[in-house]
Amino acid sequence: MKKLVATLLVSAFALSAQASGLDSLENFVKSAKSGRAEFTQIVTSPAREGQTARSKTSSGTFEFARPNRFRFNYKKPFEQTIVADGQTLWLYDADLRQVTSRKQAEALGSTPAALIAAAPDLTALRKDFNLEAAGTKDGLQWVQATPKAKEGQLHLVKIGFRGNDLAALEILDSFGQRSMLTFNKMELNVAVSPDVFNFKPPQGADVVKQ
Structure with missing residues (x-):
């Protein structure tokens, strides 16, 4: 009987954790x-033969x-900017003085960005x-998202929430x-100027369209 009670408690906890993780994702989007x-x-x-795995931090x-606008500003150790303005996805490498642009609709479907900044609900996410x-794990509730498209470079994504706040992305x-x-220092539903998502290639930079 004790084993049965323990098993039921573990099962109930697991179901609660599942609901919490998916609920957090839905509440967030x-x-x-x-x-x-x-x-x-x-x-x-990944480690190569005879070598240890290498990592780099930025x-x-x-x-x-x-909908569909975001900006990543990488400051350390190298400056890079990734901007989605709703129509175009821009990537600027300051060291190379190179800008790459792609049509956003073609670039964002099965990507982590769709999980955190584009899709309006779980139904939309489940399309991809x-x-x-x-x-x-580590005090966070996790949801695993596996792309339905098999030909892409993305294998899987895990999204970690602390309550309903986005805390990590693996x-x-x-x-x-x-x-x-x-x-860190996540602030939600704050005023973000539309100018943040406007991007113009710097003068003299090479522009590559994909």
Whole structure:
């Protein structure tokens, strides 16, 4: 009887955790109309034969406004800017003085950006992702999102929530490279100027359209 009670309690906790994680994701995509935060990103490449895995750390700021607008400003160790203005996705590498542009509708479908800044609800997300709860770890409730499209470079994404606040994003690509973003000082539903999402290629920069 004790084992049965314990099993039922564990099952109930697991179901509660699943509901909480998916509920947090749904609450976030429905209620977070805008936001800004600081972020730290650690990218770890898979170990090659005879070598250990390599990682690099970068940091910067993140802002978004629904629908379909966001901006990542990488400040350290190298300056990069990623901007989605609703029509075009821009990537600017300051060191290379190079701008890459793509049509946003073609670029954002099965991407982490769709999870946090584009889709209006879980129904929209489920068009491109299989969603499932991934339990509790490091004090966060996790949801795993697996792209339905198999030909892309994205293998899976895990989204971590502290309550209903976005706290972390873990991304694994098809090459085995893992990227962990942690968000700090997240502010939701704040006034974000539309100018934040306007991007003009700097004078003298090479522009590559894809």
